[in-house]
Amino acid sequence: MNKLILASSSVYRRALLDTLQLPYECISPDIDESARPGESAETLVRRLALEKAQAVARHTPNALVIGSxxxxxxxxxxIGKPxxxxxxxxxxxxxxGRSVRFVTGLCLLNSNSRHSQVDAIDFQVHFRTLxxxxxxxxxxxxxxxxxAGSFKSEGLGIALFERLEGDDPNSLIGLPLIRLVRMLENAGVQVL
Incomplete structure (x- = not known):
């Protein structure tokens, strides 16, 4: 198996990836995360997930690099981090009293072949009237x-919500594990 690398310095993404019980390394990408004029949320997160993975892949042969x-x-x-x-x-x-949509970009990049799998995953948070x-x-x-959004859903932030809506609650924390497992399997890595 190629080594697995998380292109992130996020302790939240690291904690999520730990749940898959796969050996991996963390390398922080150094990229400009600014949105481009007129760029949609989906386009932005897909581009940044890919750019993060590419930045790390340049220096790490024989790796599968996860960007998010x-x-x-x-x-x-x-709206970003406050x-x-x-x-x-x-x-x-x-x-x-309103709904906020979270869009999480995910990329799995093979540093040798440069083949990438990229997706954007939506998750809705419906806030209580506060x-x-x-x-x-x-x-x-x-x-x-x-x-992003000024809360930690895995902590006390859960008290802010009326309800949550989406396929993978992990995407709200920043790393959609359900989709990542499929990407890893497509790349030949069996999680189970």
């Missing part, structure tokens, strides 16, 4: 400033 990227979309606007308390508060206030006090209490407790 995620954005949140509200009213057609791409990075600050005030921006996270604004994102959650805007999302209160008060400013609830939002502030949540942000003080979990501080999800590095998370």
């Amino acid at each position: 990227d995620q954005v949140a979309v509200l009213d057609g606007d791409i 990075l600050t308390h005030d921006k996270a508060r604004a994102q959650l206030l805007r999302a209160s 008060t400013e006090q609830q939002i502030n209490r949540y942000l003080e407790r979990e501080q999800p400033y590095q998370c």
Whole structure:
């Protein structure tokens, strides 16, 4: 088997990949993650997942490289990581009582053949109607400033939701494992 590499520095993606119980390495890609003018969420995450995998594959022969990227979309606007308390508060206030679509790009790239499998996976989050006090209490407790959408669904963020809708809850955390297992099998890696 080719070595498996996760092209990411995300502790969340690493924790998800650990669940597959496959040996792998992590290498952080160094790419510009800016959206291009007029680029749709799907096009953006597919491109960035592929570029992350390509950046790592250039320096790692005999590898299957996993790239992933995620954005949140509200009213057609791409919203990213808030990075600050005030921006996270604004994102959650805007999302209160509404639905936010998360689009996760996934790529599996063979560094030898340069063959890639690329997909974009949707997941809908339907938020409860939240008060400013609830939002502030949540942000003080979990501080999800590095998370698209300003929450951690695997933590206390679950209390913000009315319901979740999608095929793979892992895609909400940033690595769609159901689709990844199929990609790995297509590349000759049997997870089970």
